[in-house]
Amino acid sequence: xxxxxxxxxxxxxxxxxxxxxxxxxxxxxxxxxxxxxxxxxxxxxxxxxxxxxxxxxxxxxxxxxxxxxxxxxxxxxxxxxxxxxxxxxxxxxxxxxxxxxxxxxxxxxxxxxxxxxxxxxxxxxxxxxxxxxxxxxxxxxxxxxxxxxxxxxxxxxxxxxxxxxxxxxxxxxxxxxxxxxxxxxxxxxxxxxxxx
Amino acid sequence: xxxxxxxxxxxxxxxxxxxxxxxxxxxxxxxxxxxxxxxxxxxxxxxxxxxxxxxxxxxxxxxxxxxxxxxxxxxxxxxxxxxxxxxxxxxxxxxxxxxxxxxxxxxxxxxxxxxxxxxxxxxxxxxxxxxxxxxxxxxxxxxxxxxxxxxxxxxxxxxxxxxxxxxxxxxxxxxxxxxxxxxxxxxxxxxxxxxxxxxxxxxxxxxxxxxxxxxxxxxxxxxxxxxxxxxxxxxxxxxxxxxxxxxxxxxxxxxxxxxxxxxxxxxxxxxxxxxxxxxxxxxxxxxxxxxxxxxxxxxxxxxxxxxxxxxxxxxxxxxxxxxxxxxxxxxxxxxxxxxxxxxxxxxxxxxxxxxxxxxxxxxxxxxxxxxxxxxxxxxxxxxxxxxxxxxxxxxxxxxxxxxxxxxxxxxxxxxxxxxxxx
Ligand SMILES: Cc1cc2nc3c(=O)[nH]c(=O)nc-3n(C[C@H](O)[C@H](O)[C@H](O)COP(=O)(O)OP(=O)(O)OC[C@H]3O[C@@H](n4cnc5c(N)ncnc54)[C@H](O)[C@@H]3O)c2cc1C
Ligand code: SF4
Ligand code: SF4
Ligand code: SF4
Ligand code: SF4
Numbered sequence: 001x002x003x004x005x006x007x008x009x010x011x012x013x014x015x016x017x018x019x020x021x022x023x024x025x026x027x028x029x030x031x032x033x034x035x036x037x038x039x040x041x042x043x044x045x046x047x048x049x050x051x052x053x054x055x056x057x058x059x060x061x062x063x064x065x066x067x068x069x070x071x072x073x074x075x076x077x078x079x080x081x082x083x084x085x086x087x088x089x090x091x092x093x094x095x096x097x098x099x100x101x102x103x104x105x106x107x108x109x110x111x112x113x114x115x116x117x118x119x120x121x122x123x124x125x126x127x128x129x130x131x132x133x134x135x136x137x138x139x140x141x142x143x144x145x146x147x148x149x150x151x152x153x154x155x156x157x158x159x160x161x162x163x164x165x166x167x168x169x170x171x172x173x174x175x176x177x178x179x180x181x182x183x184x185x186x187x188x189x190x191x192x193x194x195x196x
Numbered sequence: 197x198x199x200x201x202x203x204x205x206x207x208x209x210x211x212x213x214x215x216x217x218x219x220x221x222x223x224x225x226x227x228x229x230x231x232x233x234x235x236x237x238x239x240x241x242x243x244x245x246x247x248x249x250x251x252x253x254x255x256x257x258x259x260x261x262x263x264x265x266x267x268x269x270x271x272x273x274x275x276x277x278x279x280x281x282x283x284x285x286x287x288x289x290x291x292x293x294x295x296x297x298x299x300x301x302x303x304x305x306x307x308x309x310x311x312x313x314x315x316x317x318x319x320x321x322x323x324x325x326x327x328x329x330x331x332x333x334x335x336x337x338x339x340x341x342x343x344x345x346x347x348x349x350x351x352x353x354x355x356x357x358x359x360x361x362x363x364x365x366x367x368x369x370x371x372x373x374x375x376x377x378x379x380x381x382x383x384x385x386x387x388x389x390x391x392x393x394x395x396x397x398x399x400x401x402x403x404x405x406x407x408x409x410x411x412x413x414x415x416x417x418x419x420x421x422x423x424x425x426x427x428x429x430x431x432x433x434x435x436x437x438x439x440x441x442x443x444x445x446x447x448x449x450x451x452x453x454x455x456x457x458x459x460x461x462x463x464x465x466x467x468x469x470x471x472x473x474x475x476x477x478x479x480x481x482x483x484x485x486x487x488x489x490x491x492x493x494x495x496x497x498x499x500x501x502x503x504x505x506x507x508x509x510x511x512x513x514x515x516x517x518x519x520x521x522x523x524x525x526x527x528x529x530x531x532x533x534x535x536x537x538x539x540x541x542x543x544x545x546x547x548x549x550x551x552x553x554x555x556x557x558x559x560x561x562x563x564x565x566x567x568x569x570x571x572x573x574x575x576x577x578x579x580x581x582x583x584x585x586x587x588x589x590x591x592x593x594x595x596x597x598x599x600x601x602x603x604x605x606x607x608x609x610x611x612x613x614x615x616x617x618x
Contacts, residue, residue, distance in 0.1 A: 083454060
């Protein structure tokens, strides 16, 4: 990153006001622990600290289009280690959510997966290990769907073998209505929802 | 055993480090009777374990010697080692204090001839060297110990080994009958100068201290560099005794971290820079890297920072290291983190890693505790409403010796005022 920069607080302000957990980054002291411990750091265009720094620099487009905000796997390492107790993961998710709401779909597949995941939890109260991938794979078209299915065939068979996946469709959980109430509320609060 | 006559005109100082010694001397030289109580078998506190002082790089013993001489010359100071305060009651101008003395099993007749240690076969972990070596269970805590007197470890006092030590002593200095004793004091004011303990580095799990042999702490580095340390002053890797060629320092290891000590420990940046000079003195070709969040070398100490920057084989990298892993075969350590200046990922191996751990203040651990104020981190806070007991030195804030000495002088004055108010 360049050394002499002009700080433009307007995007930071936008993040503080609109992004879930966005205000937390005010506490970031730029130490790099999150960026150095994230297991996906070598796949990320900008690891968490750099995202926060770019927010402060006002780099709106770069941040909202960053692959990394969509890559986070919720492993929690960053949140556990951050010396300032910043829930880095929540900010990353908040940003991804916000970017999608702005119509920015940097990783369409991740966004699709998130939407299908949410929908399925809403419908069944659980994840159907056959149905979810099927929907995600075929969202990109029939040919793509077949290709992806073949690619993951091996994993599917192993899941079957270890009884992590059933052949019959999964049934709804008991008390699905109460779960839906919670999910509705979460969606209203802007946390999750079929948009993500 | 202890005959101590004190009145409510006397001052109690708890802790015989630089802060406590200073407070005691200043108050005594202003004409007050002072009782100094120290937990260790020797005075001087943590600085006795340092090799050199920053910024001048002089040995701490010079300064200590001068103070010990001042103490010997001043009849108004009584001091007790292996002593702890177990009770404080009353209020400003009128405190009742109970002091517990642990048995040393060696009396004042000891000439430090060392015969007892010669015949003693049992060994204990050497607390002075943070357990990096062993000493005989009849021992002199360190070569400049004041008072200069041996100690018999309680593990041998009641054994055959203890008897052997007693028989070996030609001066009738070993007294196996010594028991724990307590005595009471009346004092008008108290200075609490119990100093600090190093933060337990093993709690920062991802640095592997305690698991990886070549990850050490800054206080261990002081002992490794000291001529009276476990390696005779040679800085060597603990795993194989090899000379280090590539050393890393990790700053803020457990400080400025809400999962550990939330505050800045104040001196560890300077300590690591000082340690780089220790390494340079012994190994002209050794590479040294200091990984930091930001360097805190305040006011006059910035000159030291500027000075060490002239060392071409010393580099400063802005990064809080996020992980250490060990190569089991070589004992080398892989450090990972992000260089926050360039955004590059760091994956670099070192053969020795020093954690710049911070200071934890020693609060008053007495039940019931007297009424004093602490800040949110456990340091003594000055509260004008609560007079009579005053913190001095590192119990008030983590800092260097020069600032402790100033602070302790102030605490002595406050204690004198408490007495004058009566
Ligand atoms: C790695 C490292 C390097 C350092 N290097 C330097 C340097 O180069 N220059 C510099 O100026 N500063 C240095 N410092 C800081 C220096 O060590 C402190 O400023 C100094 O020790 C503070 O003195 P003190 O008397 O307040 O505390 P201490 O030195 O901790 O003394 C407190 C005394 O109280 C005793 N005590 C504790 N509890 C009780 C109790 N309950 N009852 C009775 N007695 C008790 C202890 O045994 C001890 O003797 C360094 C610190 C570290 C961590
Ligand atoms: S670990 Fe916390 S303080 Fe450090 S850079 Fe990441 S978010 Fe900021
Ligand atoms: S929670 Fe996300 S951002 Fe944090 S370390 Fe894990 S993958 Fe990286
Ligand atoms: S206790 Fe006796 S034998 Fe041991 S050092 Fe002292 S004088 Fe010598
Ligand atoms: S003095 Fe330096 S190493 Fe120590 S806590 Fe402060 S910034 Fe960190």
